[in-house]
Amino acid sequence: MRIFISSARKGLEEERGALDGLIRALGHTPVRFEDFSAQTTPSREACLRALETADACLFLLGPNYGHVFPETGQSATHDEWVAAQAAGMPRLVYRKLDVTFEPNQHEFVRVVEAYATGVFRDSFRTAADLLPKVTEKILELASAPSPLAFAKLDQPPALHWTLDDGPGGLQTAGVATLLELHVMPLGSAGYSVRELEAFGHSLPGRVRATGIVGNDVPLSPSRSQNHMAVAVPASRPHSWDTPRPGQLVEIRLYKTGQLSARAMLPRDSMGSILDPNALPKQIAELLKFIGALNIITQDRIVVAAGVSEPATTSIGTFDPHRSRRTASFPLFGNPSALRTEPDESVTLAALQAGAEEVAGHLAQALIAHHPSAA
Template sequence: MEVFVSSLISGMEEDRAAVRRAIERLGHRAVMAEDFGARPDSPQVACLRELRRSDAVVLVLGARYGAQQASGLSATHEEYRSAQGEKPVIIFLKDGEQTPELEQADFVAEVSGWEGGLFRESYTDPQQLDALVTRALHRMALSSATTPMNPGALSARAVEVVQQVRERNHYGAVLHLGVAAGPVATILRPAELEGRDLASQLQQALMFGPQPLFDVRLGADVAVVDQAVSIFQGERNAPTAEVQFWSTGDLRVSVPLPRSTGSHMSYVIEEAVAETVASALTFADWVLGHVDPTERLTHVSVAARVVGDSVMGWRTAAEHAASPNSGSWSMMGREVERGQAVQLSPGHMPRAALKMRSRNITEDLVVLLRRRWRDERLGR
């Protein structure tokens, strides 16, 4: 494994040497700027290229921020942004008597707000850093020791998860969002899947989490069907909202979209779709972190679709407010076409992207869903 070491160089020579020792002690290769030698590239290009080629990044932050580049960020900050959501970042914060520079305090706050990396710890001296890096890399290697991943199969499974849902009649639109996780592994035993603790925690997150997906007034019931635990609202055979979670880490969220108001006709409102997709991604990230904290599942694929009966079409909130009682019939009768699943390209991504790139994933899925629902040739 190749591990890129990201930090200031000046003033942190002993810290970087400690990281190198830990990496090489485990038989990995330390990728460090001081080893690059003469190259026909700028230091920025050379470092970012080597970072992207590496398997993981060790980020070490002290009190100093470093010189700002043309982007307005330090070189270390640029490296972090480049690695963000693309590969594991193991983060170490140096404790000391020095007060961090203002820019560095902001950088540390940004890093500390990220839970997508595997580890984030503080240290006081190079010896402690050596031990912490050794332990973190060893744990990371163990968490990745699983069967090989098949990206194509993972993407296909996400589409299958979201397409193979029992359709039910709704006066309005429903979002189905599916997440397939890989490499293929059984994360929960049957007894764990049926355990009361898991069901209770899922119910709690769906109704009272940071971005709840269920209506708290309706409560929620639990059933185990087809090797999946189902949390649902309404009737079991015709739920109004449902989340299914399989022992492999795959899951599907099926929730009604908020109804358009001020009109006797029902529309899909783009902002409501975006909000619901973002909440579903947040929930998926939480579930995987809860059942698979050591990250045996390293990658995910996401697919989504919006279906609805008696729904006129797709609008932004501003479009609907401007003309709530008018509409186009161009997509009526094309329910099968507009209800097909959409997926990003490439279909698979690092699992950390569910958190780190949630905004981008949401925006792109909404664009693809809009294309399904609107007749772009008519600009409607």
């Protein structure tokens, strides 16, 4: 297991050094910026790339906030928190006691505590105090069974399928084919008008906090009687035949408690692509994004996916560097939208550590139901 250690170095030198030896002694691999950067201020990009290779992230909250990167206006630890949260990565948080936090660090601690759903937190005073606590949690992580658990549904919930609504005025640059993903918490009473309004006000900020869109990307909130939504403008291609990767275009929260995301599929000059390799990755990213919004907290959820306009969508391999020259489309009729009809519920881990497994099932079902599938 690879464990990423995230913290400002100043004020936590002893703890960081002790954790390196401890993690190795337990048979795992520590990942620290000291090991891949000789800079006093580590490269933001290098830290985030290293974080992506980890299985868990360990955060130490000491007195200092750290160097602020002009790209985000945040420290490396703050950026790593956002990235780990968006990835649904297991996070262990330890706060140092009896120290005075810098103002920026104090605000960051408040962010961590506000978004701490499903996160283990503890405190420490010294390295000797910290190590036994970390040992216990690492052993627990290493021996934990799969966080996913499925259960058969007596009856499927009434989902709202946005692909029945059409593009709905989204800024998709003329692309009608959309992937949609729905998450419905079981046992939810839904939201009152007041509660939905409050979520609507916080939704743009929640979307930005996941790191899925930059601070310079304009978001477009909207509302209806039964949902609040935020649209994300689609990037414009350099030319008509420029390949375009999949991209989030909308998030919706319904009064019923359902949370839905719509996204463009990967696309080239031949049209939208159901790529057996890219599709499960895109769905997993959307599942983790929905989890990182910190809206759904119920223990069990139902997940479903769909694709609009299969007649203009083909099964193939997406190449970000060049368009395909041929593609196979359905030969007859105008097939209806693809959708997975859920018959099982799953634990909340589907929005975190279990996202890849659930995404694999959904992607396989969508591709198998495509009219041109063999």
